[in-house]
Amino acid sequence: MRIGELTRRTGVNERLLRYYEQQGLLQPERLPSGYRVYRESDVAAVNRIRSLLAAGLSTATIAQILPCLREEGERLVPTCPDLIAQLRAERERMTSAIEELETSRSLLDSVITAGLATTA
Structure with missing residues (x-):
């Protein structure tokens, strides 16, 4: 085709x-x-x-x-026998990225909350 x-x-x-x-x-x-x-x-x-x-x-x-x-x-x-290990490594990479994003979001939330407190 x-x-x-x-x-x-x-x-x-x-x-x-x-x-x-x-x-x-x-x-x-x-x-x-x-x-x-x-x-x-x-x-x-x-x-x-x-x-x-x-x-x-x-x-x-x-x-x-x-x-x-x-x-x-x-x-x-x-x-393939080694594929599971490779997929687990990819999953761990994703988990780390998610944790970093959650930390960044938390920091951003703190900044937003502090900004709201000073403008109120």
Whole structure:
């Protein structure tokens, strides 16, 4: 299928599909004319990519772990032994980022509260 069909089937625009290709997440066949030809399996791959991006993973991380995932119904299941450790590390990175954001929000709340007290 060509890129327009993949766009229709996944809801992901052509520019983003090209970006996924640049990041190594998709590898469409190239015709001599330069047109991209996608496989049926690329529909599922794009959906997996979107799910992983929504989970907060970067495209670089997704490129590393995508070959180690398979779909079981609605779930993604790891197939490589070291993937769980890598995903745990990503989760810890996210947890740290959330904690830092919560600290920043708390500081901002203090500044706002102090500003309200001086203008009242």
